[in-house]
Amino acid sequence: MISTLLLGALLLKLAFQLFKTASDLWLTSHVFRFQQTTTIHKLFGKYGPVVRVSPDKVAFCDADTMRDSYSVQKCEKSSHYKLFTMLTLLDNASHSARRRVFGSHYTAANVARLQPEIHNSALELVKSLELTAAARPVDCLDLLRNFVVDIAVFSTFGHNLGALGKWTTNVPDDLSVAIADFPKMGIVFVAKRIHEVQHQIDTGKEFEIPPLVSRMLQYRQPSTNDALPFEVLVAEGVAHLVAGTETTSTTLSYFLWEISCSSDMMQRLQKEIDTAMPDPRTIPDLSVQNLPYLNAFISEWFRVHGVITGLMERVVPATRNYNLMGYVLPPGTVVGTQSWSIQNSPRVFPSPNRFDPDRWLDGSESGSAERAAHMMPFGLGTRVCTGQQLAQAVIRVALVALVRNFDIRADSSTTKASMRMRHGFAAFPTAGECKLIFFPRTE
Ligand code: HEM
Numbered sequence: 001m002i003s004t005l006l007l008g009a010l011l012l013k014l015a016f017q018l019f020k021t022a023s024d025l026w027l028t029s030h031v032f033r034f035q036q037t038t039t040i041h042k043l044f045g046k047y048g049p050v051v052r053v054s055p056d057k058v059a060f061c062d063a064d065t066m067r068d069s070y071s072v073q074k075c076e077k078s079s080h081y082k083l084f085t086m087l088t089l090l091d092n093a094s095h096s097a098r099r100r101v102f103g104s105h106y107t108a109a110n111v112a113r114l115q116p117e118i119h120n121s122a123l124e125l126v127k128s129l130e131l132t133a134a135a136r137p138v139d140c141l142d143l144l145r146n147f148v149v150d151i152a153v154f155s156t157f158g159h160n161l162g163a164l165g166k167w168t169t170n171v172p173d174d175l176s177v178a179i180a181d182f183p184k185m186g187i188v189f190v191a192k193r194i195h196e197v198q199h200q201i202d203t204g205k206e207f208e209i210p211p212l213v214s215r216m217l218q219y220r221q222p223s224t225n226d227a228l229p230f231e232v233l234v235a236e237g238v239a240h241l242v243a244g245t246e247t248t249s250t251t252l253s254y255f256l257w258e259i260s261c262s263s264d265m266m267q268r269l270q271k272e273i274d275t276a277m278p279d280p281r282t283i284p285d286l287s288v289q290n291l292p293y294l295n296a297f298i299s300e301w302f303r304v305h306g307v308i309t310g311l312m313e314r315v316v317p318a319t320r321n322y323n324l325m326g327y328v329l330p331p332g333t334v335v336g337t338q339s340w341s342i343q344n345s346p347r348v349f350p351s352p353n354r355f356d357p358d359r360w361l362d363g364s365e366s367g368s369a370e371r372a373a374h375m376m377p378f379g380l381g382t383r384v385c386t387g388q389q390l391a392q393a394v395i396r397v398a399l400v401a402l403v404r405n406f407d408i409r410a411d412s413s414t415t416k417a418s419m420r421m422r423h424g425f426a427a428f429p430t431a432g433e434c435k436l437i438f439f440p441r442t443e
Contacts, residue, residue, distance in 0.1 A: 037309040037423035041341045050325050057334040058324065059311055061341040063374050065325055069335055070381030073322065075314030077383060078334045092382065101219045101228070102236070102386060105155075105212045111389040112287060113209050117154050118394055119283045121147060121164065122401035126280075128168040129406065129438045137411035137435040140256055141428075143167060144249035144398070149176045151394055152244045156237060157193035158200075158211035175241075190237040194230070213237060244387045247426060250307050251391070252398055253434040257419055258301060258355065259403065260410040260436055265357070266403070268293050270441075273404050280405050280441075286396050296360035298395065302377035303343045304355050310425035311336040312379055339376045340423075348374045402438070411435035 040059050043051045049061045060066075069075050076092050104110065125147050129138065146163040153161040153175070163173035175189050197213045207214055216233055220226065228236075259266050272293045277284055313336040316322040322329045329335065344352040348370050349359060360371070378385035385391070402408070418431035 035423060036311065037338055037340045037427070040311065040338060041344070044341050050327060053311075056332065057313070057336075058327070058329060060324060060335065060337050062325060062337075063342060063345070066337050066342055066376065066380060067373070069314055069322075069324070069337075070312070070376075070379070070383070073317070074382050075316060075322075075335065078313035078315050078336075096382070097222070098236075099382075099386070101216050102212055102240075105210075105215055106386050106389055108287075108389045110209075111393050114151070114155060114390070115285070115287075115393070115397075117209075118151055118397045121150055122283060122397045123281060124164055125398065126401050126405045128164060129402075130440055132168055132170075137413070137437050140253040140434045140436050141249065141432070144252045145245060146173060146176045147398065148245050148249045148252070148394060149173070149241070151390075152241050153193075154211070155390065156212045156240050157190075157197060158207060158209070158214070159193055159196065187234060187238060190234050190241070191230075194233050194237060212240060240387070243385075244391065246428075247307050248391045248394055250426070250428055251301075252395055253429075254305055254307070254419070255298070255301055255395070255399055256402065256408055256436055257410060257414065257434055260408045260414075265297065266408065269297060269399075269403050273400050277400060277404050283397060283401055286393070286400065291400075292361060293357065294396070294399065296357040298392075298399075299360045299371075299375075300355060300357040303349065303375060304353075305421065305427070306339050306343070306377040307427050308377065308379070308425065309338060309340040309421065309423050309427045311338050312376075312383075337376075343375055343377070345374050405441060406438040407441055409437045409439065411437055 040051070040053060043053070043059070044061045051059050053059050074092060076095075125143075128143075146167040149163045150161050153159050153163075161173065161175065163176045166173045167176075194213055194217070197211060198217055200207075201214060201217060213233065216228055216236060219228060221228070259269065272291055276289045276291060313334050316329050316331050316333045316335060318331045320331065322333070322335065324335060343349070346352050362368075378388040378391075413431070414433075414435045419429045419434065421427040422430050
């Protein structure tokens with residue numbers, strides 16, 4: 001009670017609080033209407049870079065504070081995360097022990113070893129579209145979920161799922177459907193795969209590319225030398241599939257839609273990619289290719305949209321107050337920012353609402369450093385996205401393969417209105433689909 005009063009008294013300084021936030025209800029009503037991100041963004045415009053959005057929650061929009069709270073202070077995640085995934089250990093100590101288990105799986109070097117698998121899947125995607133979908137609308141959210149789930153299952157369990165093949169023959173893949181429908185997540189699938197990998201380890205299988213689960217099965221906890229409990233393995237397996245699949249496939253769908261909106265951008269991308277990839281069926285090693293316009297396009301997309309648009313909440317530690325831009329916040333206060341707002345600074349990104357890949361091609365060093373300091377599409381600090389190297393690799397390979405092989409147009413049902421983002425923690429199109437048409441290119 002005393003700490004609540006103290007919290008209230010200290011937070012009283014924030015002008016906005018008296019107006020809006022007598023309780024959590026105001027914010028919650030926006031969460032349920034998928035409007036939290038845009039509502040908070042408007043508040044920054046009206047009240048400045050610090051707003052109190054519920055009795056114990058302060059949102060900010062400032063790049064220095066962003067670095068301080070996520071990277072320097074290493075504030076822990078808020079209990080809000082428990083609402084929607086199991087991957088979200090809250091306290092730093094348990095998290096850093098767990099992260100050590102899977103950290104090495106997602107390094108750039110290990111992701112490079114997955115390159116052949118990613119290339120094969122991207123070429124299978126091209127073939128599927130040629131076989132089944134040329135010149136007829138395809139829901140990319142569905143198609144690309146099947147494409148990404150194959151890679152995610154291979155990376156996590158070393159198992160060839162074949163979801164994309166099923167999509168081609170019009171048979172829904174159970175796991176892909178379960179991921180689209182979060183509450184029915186494929187726990188049974190994950191548990192079965194873990195037993196399978198355990199069996200492979202027991203029978204002495206040498207993995208060419210060890211799946212994530214084999215690392216987790218072989219990990220021993222430093223204090224007890226015990227293996228991770230089975231329920232933790234299942235929770236992590238599920239979490240990595242969920243965290244990696246919808247995010248990546250929704251991002252890719254939006255990329256393709258953005259390309260379909262501008263023939264000028266499509267032609268510039270095609271010109272660059274045609275040079276780097278003379279044979280439409282051989283994807284080059286993209287880690288050594290110089291593709292400045294593609295890179296600029298991807299950076300701009302992550303800046304303007306990104307799919308994780310929600311407030312990345314952290315808690316002021318129990319041991320000290322936190323001085324956030326002049327406001328002294330007591331322990332327990334939830335603080336956070338959202339990429340949607342931080343990446344919209346008009347000073348760093350003039351006319352921030354304009355989608356303009358060329359802004360990334362200004363070669364000045366200070367310009368690029370400023371831009372990088374205002375980007376957080378994959379989060380920041382100790383809890384930065386584990387899978388970002390994998391996501392970036394999959395996105396680049398798929399884009400290159402599709403843009404090299406197809407001209408992409410939007411179906412008449414896919415419009416600015418149908419693609420307007422609805423903001424949960426992750427964003428998704430209002431219509432729940434993204435129908436595009438792929439026309440095979442003639443040489
Ligand atoms: C375009 C694709 C992706 C985007 C935009 C994205 C974005 C993010 C963001 C913003 C966070 C930090 C959340 C926070 O701090 O509150 C995060 C965390 C995480 N992501 Fe991703 N992600 C993507 C793909 C992936 C993939 C492919 C995987 C794994 C295969 C993955 C696994 C994770 C995990 C495990 C965490 C939690 C990390 C931790 O707490 O230590 N993500 N992601």
